[in-house]
Amino acid sequence: MLWGAQIVGVVLAIGLAPFFMGVAQTVKARRQGRHGPSVWQGYWVLAKTWRKETTVPEYSSWVFRLAPSMSLAALLLTVLLIPWSGTVPSAWPHDLLAVFFLLAFERFWVGLAGMDSAGTFGGLGASRIATLGTGIEPAMLAAFGVLWVLSRQTAIQPLAPALMRQSLGIIPWGLAVLSYAFVLLAETGRLPVDNPDTHLELTMMHEATVLEYNGRFLAQSQLAIAVKLTAILGLGWIWLGPQLATPWANLGLRLVELLVSSVALGWLESRSTKLRYFQLSTYLTMAAGIGILAFYLVSSGGLN
Amino acid sequence: MFILWLLASGFFIALMAPKRFLSLSFTLALSLLLLVFAIWGLWAGNSSFLTGPYLALTPLRAWFMLVLGVVATMSSWYRFGYHQHDETTTAFWLPIFLVSMVGVLTAQTVWIFMTAWEMMSITSFFLVVVHHNRPGVVKAGYIYLVMSQLSALAILSGLLLMAATVHSMNFSVWATTARDLPWNIKSWIFALLGLGFAIKSGIIPFHVWLPRAHPVAPAPVSSLMSGAMIKLGVFGVLQFLLFDLGPTSILWPIVLLTLGAVSSLLGVLYALMEHDLKRLLAYHSIENIGIIFLGLGVMALGVDWHQPNLMTLGLVASLFHTLNHAIFKSQLFLAAGAVEQHTGTLDAEHLGGLIRTMPGVAVGFLVGSMAISALPPFNGFLSEWLTFRGLLSLASRSTGLWALFGLGMALVLALTGALAGMCFVKASGVIFLGQPRKPLPHQAIPHSMTWPILSLAVLCLALGVAPAPMVHIIASLMPGMNAQAAVLLLPLKASLLALVLGTLAVVVAVLSRVWDAREVPRWNCGRTVDASMQFSSASFTKAVRTTLAVIYRPHRQLTRTGPQSQDFPEHLIYHGGTTPTWERYVYRPGYRLAWAISRYSTRIQAGSVRLYLTYLLATIGLILLFLH
Numbered sequence: 049m050l051w052g053a054q055i056v057g058v059v060l061a062i063g064l065a066p067f068f069m070g071v072a073q074t075v076k077a078r079r080q081g082r083h084g085p086s087v088w089q090g091y092w093v094l095a096k097t098w099r100k101e102t103t104v105p106e107y108s109s110w111v112f113r114l115a116p117s118m119s120l121a122a123l124l125l126t127v128l129l130i131p132w133s134g135t136v137p138s139a140w141p142h143d144l145l146a147v148f149f150l151l152a153f154e155r156f157w158v159g160l161a162g163m164d165s166a167g168t169f170g171g172l173g174a175s176r177i178a179t180l181g182t183g184i185e186p187a188m189l190a191a192f193g194v195l196w197v198l199s200r201q202t203a204i205q206p207l208a209p210a211l212m213r214q215s216l217g218i219i220p221w222g223l224a225v226l227s228y229a230f231v232l233l234a235e236t237g238r239l240p241v242d243n244p245d246t247h248l249e250l251t252m253m254h255e256a257t258v259l260e261y262n263g264r265f266l267a268q269s270q271l272a273i274a275v276k277l278t279a280i281l282g283l284g285w286i287w288l289g290p291q292l293a294t295p296w297a298n299l300g301l302r303l304v305e306l307l308v309s310s311v312a313l314g315w316l317e318s319r320s321t322k323l324r325y326f327q328l329s330t331y332l333t334m335a336a337g338i339g340i341l342a343f344y345l346v347s348s349g350g351l352n
Numbered sequence: 353m354f355i356l357w358l359l360a361s362g363f364f365i366a367l368m369a370p371k372r373f374l375s376l377s378f379t380l381a382l383s384l385l386l387l388v389f390a391i392w393g394l395w396a397g398n399s400s401f402l403t404g405p406y407l408a409l410t411p412l413r414a415w416f417m418l419v420l421g422v423v424a425t426m427s428s429w430y431r432f433g434y435h436q437h438d439e440t441t442t443a444f445w446l447p448i449f450l451v452s453m454v455g456v457l458t459a460q461t462v463w464i465f466m467t468a469w470e471m472m473s474i475t476s477f478f479l480v481v482v483h484h485n486r487p488g489v490v491k492a493g494y495i496y497l498v499m500s501q502l503s504a505l506a507i508l509s510g511l512l513l514m515a516a517t518v519h520s521m522n523f524s525v526w527a528t529t530a531r532d533l534p535w536n537i538k539s540w541i542f543a544l545l546g547l548g549f550a551i552k553s554g555i556i557p558f559h560v561w562l563p564r565a566h567p568v569a570p571a572p573v574s575s576l577m578s579g580a581m582i583k584l585g586v587f588g589v590l591q592f593l594l595f596d597l598g599p600t601s602i603l604w605p606i607v608l609l610t611l612g613a614v615s616s617l618l619g620v621l622y623a624l625m626e627h628d629l630k631r632l633l634a635y636h637s638i639e640n641i642g643i644i645f646l647g648l649g650v651m652a653l654g655v656d657w658h659q660p661n662l663m664t665l666g667l668v669a670s671l672f673h674t675l676n677h678a679i680f681k682s683q684l685f686l687a688a689g690a691v692e693q694h695t696g697t698l699d700a701e702h703l704g705g706l707i708r709t710m711p712g713v714a715v716g717f718l719v720g721s722m723a724i725s726a727l728p729p730f731n732g733f734l735s736e737w738l739t740f741r742g743l744l745s746l747a748s749r750s751t752g753l754w755a756l757f758g759l760g761m762a763l764v765l766a767l768t769g770a771l772a773g774m775c776f777v778k779a780s781g782v783i784f785l786g787q788p789r790k791p792l793p794h795q796a797i798p799h800s801m802t803w804p805i806l807s808l809a810v811l812c813l814a815l816g817v818a819p820a821p822m823v824h825i826i827a828s829l830m831p832g833m834n835a836q837a838a839v840l841l842l843p844l845k846a847s848l849l850a851l852v853l854g855t856l857a858v859v860v861a862v863l864s865r866v867w868d869a870r871e872v873p874r875w876n877c878g879r880t881v882d883a884s885m886q887f888s889s890a891s892f893t894k895a896v897r898t899t900l901a902v903i904y905r906p907h908r909q910l911t912r913t914g915p916q917s918q919d920f921p922e923h924l925i926y927h928g929g930t931t932p933t934w935e936r937y938v939y940r941p942g943y944r945l946a947w948a949i950s951r952y953s954t955r956i957q958a959g960s961v962r963l964y965l966t967y968l969l970a971t972i973g974l975i976l977l978f979l980h
Contacts, residue, residue: 102865105874107787109707111718113866114857121856128852141845145740146728148766150853153727156773160718163781163887166705167874171887174781178774179895185770186763193747193759200748202741202844260875264864329899340759347747347755 050137053295057132060303061282062124065274066090068281068310075314090274094267102263107166115161116261116268122154123275130283132302133295144195145202147283148188151235154272155181162257173256176325180241180253183332184234190336191227193343194220195287216346221288223342228284230335234328236277239317241328244273251322281309356407358385362451369443379447380428386454387421390414394825405522407458411829412595415671416457416587419678422811423579424450426804427572430686433798435693436570441482446573449475456584462511462521469507473500476581479573480565492564499561503551507588510544513537514592523596531598538600545592546607553585553641556615557934562638563622567630567698571689574630578637579682583674586644590670594648595830599656609649609757613764616642620771621903624778624896625930627889629688629698632779633681636724639768640677643739644670646761650742662749664827665742671826673735676815680723680732683808687717690801691783695792700779700889705788710797714784716805721776723812726769729850731815737844740765771896778892787883817850890928897930905931 070087077084104112126147136142155177162174194216196202216224234241242253252259258269285305292298323331365378393414403409409417436442452475455468477500481493515521517537518529533541547558554562562582566574593604619638626632651666653659690713691706692698707714723730726737740762747758815822874881897906907929914922956963 102869103872104869106871107705107874108871109785110866111707111785113869114861117861117864117866118857120860121853124856124860125849125853141849143844145737146844146849149726149728149733149737152725152770152773153722156722156725156727156777159774159777160781160785163777164785165874166786166883166886167876167881168885168887169876171781171786171892174777175887175892175895178777178892179899182767182770182774182896186766189763189766190759196744196748196759197755200745202744263869265869268860268864325895326898336763340756340763343747343759344756347750348752 049295050133050135053133053299054131054136054140057299057302058127060299061127061130061132061278062275064303064306065271065278066094068278068306069274071307071310072314072317075311076318079315079318090270094270097262097267097270098264100263102265104265105165105167105260108164108260111160112164112260113265115157115164116265116272118157119154120268120272120275122150122157123272123279126150127275127279130279131286132282132299134286134291134298135295143202144192148185151188151276152181152185154276158254158257161261165260167260169252169256169259173253173259176253177257180234180328180332183329184231187227187332187336187339188231188235190339190343191224191231192287193339194224194346197343197347220342220345223338223345225284225288227335227339227342228288230331230338232280232284233316234332234335236280237273238277238313240320240323241331243322278306281306281313285309358382358389358454359451362447362454365447366444369440372439372443375443376428376431379431379443379450380425382447382450383421383424383428386417386450387425390417390421393417397828404460405524406460406464408460408524409458412591413457413587415826415829416583416674417454419583419675420450420453420457420580422675423576423678423682426682426686426808427575427579429807430575430689430801430804431572433800434570434572434689436482437485438482442479442570442573445475445478446576449479449573449576453580453584457587460523462515462523465523466504466508466511470504472581472584473497473504476500476573476577479577480569482570482573483568486568489568492561492568496561496565499551499558503548503558505548506544506551507548510541510548510592513544514541523591526592526596530596533597535601538597539604541597542593542600542604545588546604549585549588550611551585552588553582553645554615554638555585555611555641555645556618556638557938559615559619559638560935560939563631563634566634566637566685567628571630571685571692574634574689575682575685578634578685579678582637582641583678586641586648586670586674589645589648590667594652594655599658600652602656605649605652605656606757608645608652609761612642612645612647612649613761614642615639615645616768617764617771618903620768620775621896621900624771624775624893625904627700629691629700629779629783630685632700632775633684633688636684636772636775637677637681639772640673640681640724643736643765643768644673644677646670646765647673647735647739647742649761650739650746653746659749662742662745663830665738665745667830668823668826669735669738669742671829672738672819672822673732675822676723676731676735676812679808679811679815680720680730683716683805683812684720684724686801686805686808687713687720690797690805693801694795694797696795697792700782702790702792703783703788704786704883704886705784707784709794710802712802713797713805714780716802716809717784718780719809719812720805721780723816725773725776727773729816729846729853730812731819732812733816734819734844734846736765736769774893774896778889782887782889782892786886789883789886789888817847819846903933905933907931 067087070090074084074087129142129147131142159174159178162170237244237254243251246252246255258266261269282302285302289305292301361382365375365382368375368378393409394411397411449472452468452471456465456472459465459468477493477497480496481489483489514526514530517533518526551558566578569577616639619635619642623632623635623639626635647666647670651663651670654663654666688698690710694710695703723732726732743758743762743765747755747762876885897904909927911925912921
């Protein structure tokens with residue numbers, strides 16, 4: 049049953065990723081007074097770009113061609129590592145640090161692709177993505193600070209979140225949620241860190257690195273972004289959200305949670321503006337600080 | 353006996369220096385012999401075949417011998433294709449340098465250890481200043497020599513202090529008796545030896561020699577120095593301070609951890625601002641030594657607190673990273689040498705697009721970049737993962753400030769890892785990818801230079817996919833430890849992870865038909881694009897430089913030229929850079945002080961014989977007066 053639930057969870061997380069993106073877009077459009085595209089638009093866009101002719105810029109090498117596959121593979125593996133139903137079979141790797149390193153892997157290849165496109169925007173995007181990454185990685189480690197204290201290991205799953213919430217106390221739990229939410233927005237490239245809808249060169253981050261991509265390669269990059277969003281949202285719910293008794297019920301709950309968080313994301317994005325690039329270090333330091341505070345409250349035994 | 357032959361053969365090979373091919377072949381043979389010797393030592397384990405009162409090979413030493421053997425073999429192989437100025441000098445000193453490192457690793461008494469140590473310092477000095485006619489090389493070599501002598505001085509005092517209190521010069525006696533020394537003596541020994549080995553490893557703030565000496569040496573020498581020599585400092589800390597001394601004051605693990613954290617973070621931050629590939633790599637050596645020291649600190653805490661789990665974790669993390677760093681750093685240095693031979697420059701701002709003219713080296717450099725940035729499925733990922741686990745278990749097993757300290761160290765390591773990733777996106781991107789920034793003449797690279805780099809890349813991958821045997825070997829280096837070795841890598845399942853990642857990447861790449869794409873011009877808002885519009889090494893890191901201005905203290909100067917330069921400049925000349933903080937605020941005052949003292953001392957010591965005779969008479973008079 050564990051195997052089945054985990055496999056179905058992985059398939060759903062990857063398969064429904066464009067749908068959750070679509071939900072966020074639709075909510076955002078409605079909030080802005082537009083009708084907006086259908087929630088299934090992501091699939092049409094993927095299918096259309098996949099069928100188009102694929103070109104690569106001059107002076108680029110095999111690195112540019114291979115980079116979307118590398119990024120997508122790393123993110124697919126990230127989805128595999130997350131225990132979607134709350135528990136995984138013991139033979140399944142489920143290490144949290146590995147997730148960090150895989151995200152770094154994805155960032156590395158996106159950066160290389162940007163540098164290999166031999167234009168101005170690719171380098172610009174690569175530089176911004178990498179700079180942002182230097183803030184995200186420590187902040188993410190700090191956001192998980194509470195988990196290190198309570199689980200005493202780097203695995204994601206052995207700690208039932210319900211139990212964890214009890215032993216956490218509402219204040220450290222709230223701080224952990226806040227810190228994780230900050231990091232989530234930065235890692236998935238949403239507002240207020242990066243605008244996923246922008247096509248203005250001066251403000252682009254992730255969009256700049258994929259500017260030269262089209263056809264199948266662009267489709268891969270788009271799928272990668274969607275999968276990343278689902279993976280990181282799901283990871284947050286798994287360790288901070290509620291937990292049900294059976295794996296299948298948990299899986300159903302997770303889908304509901306993902307839907308709720310997509311709606312919340314769309315709502316949040318329609319209410320916030322993009323931060324200045326040079327303020328992002330402050331933003332991420334704040335995220336890390338909140339995480340460290342939660343960690344300290346728990347490890348020193350205060351505010352239980 | 354065998355080891356004596358090994359040592360003698362070094363001098364023998366040195367004499368063959370004028371015969372190029374013969375000398376290269378024998379150096380390679382010697383390196384291979386070292387490798388065999390190391391594997392034999394590890395195989396024999398604690399019942400080692402080489403034990404004696406003067407020279408001995410323990411499993412720990414065999415591990416470092418393995419590190420040395422791997423790097424030496426690949427560098428010697430690489431030298432067949434590497435062309436440099438005044439090759440005979442390198443061919444003469446290199447074998448002696450190798451055997452002196454063997455001497456350091458097998459020495460069993462203070463005298464042999466110090467003799468070998470000094471030989472190592474001096475031969476490496478001669479190897480650094482091979483290109484002494486280039487500007488700045490002799491100065492770099494001189495700084496290196498001074499720092500080496502300071503290090504040797506500290507180590508000698510520490511070793512003599514230990515010998516005097518234990519009443520033995522023999523290291524095998526120390527292993528059993530040093531644990532019972534009084535704590536204040538232990539602290540003194542820790543301070544002296546720690547200082548000496550930290551200087552030799554290039555730990556910040558004792559690092560000033562490293563980014564100067566490593567880049568000016570020929571590439572095989574840089575790779576040996578970065579890959580093997582600075583690791584002997586790690587060996588010293590492990591052997592004398594952690595294995596022999598045992599539990600010490602809790603201050604010392606904190607010192608080790610702090611030094612490690614400072615070195616790793618500042619090392620990578622300085623590396624990020626470098627545009628010279630070899631200097632960039634040299635700063636990364638500092639960073640990686642810092643990461644190794646973080647592992648050592650975790651182990652030291654385990655020793656102090658009598659927690660075998662923490663001890664094993666720290667030991668495995670630091671020793672595994674020692675081997676891994678030796679592999680990927682020598683690989684990167686060799687690739688840098690190939691870039692230099694290929695284009696004649698190492699300045700990233702002039703390079704670009706080398707992946708088309710030297711594809712093999714580019715693959716090697718990319719793999720090395722991924723390994724040093726701790727990305728799966730390569731070896732650096734596993735050793736950094738283990739270091740993270742050590743620091744996080746420190747954070748989770750203790751309370752209050754200790755826990756905060758552990759988490760802080762882990763955060764520093766995470767920041768270091770991210771910055772290293774950024775730095776290597778920059779290095780590979782600017783140098784190997786994109787369009788060449790300047791038209792440079794290209795000289796073909798022989799296969800004997802490409803293959804060692806690629807072999808090291810294969811090693812990186814092999815250790816990343818199947819780390820379990822290595823982890824098992826390291827955990828058995830210290831008696832009574834191998835019990836927990838098997839569970840160290842859980843729940844990661846590194847091999848499975850690497851296989852799945854590789855399969856996924858291949859499947860996705862095949863599905864998207866990566867080979868089937870047409871080449872079209874680049875998009876730059878409709879304008880024509882040229883190479884200067886690409887991001888350069890300086891512009892790539894601009895945001896970090898601005899954000900961390902407090903560390904870098906950047907300065908820039910814009911000069912306008914032409915008759916109406918203020919309003920219509922014909923050319924803009926940009927000079928920018930960062931301030932070398934340690935050199936300017938720590939070393940320069942010390943240097944000035946030394947000069948001031950020597951200037952004052954010329955008043956009484958002016959070189960006149962009559963004056964000295966007067967001193968002599970006065971001294972004798974004084975002695976007579978007091979002895980009377």
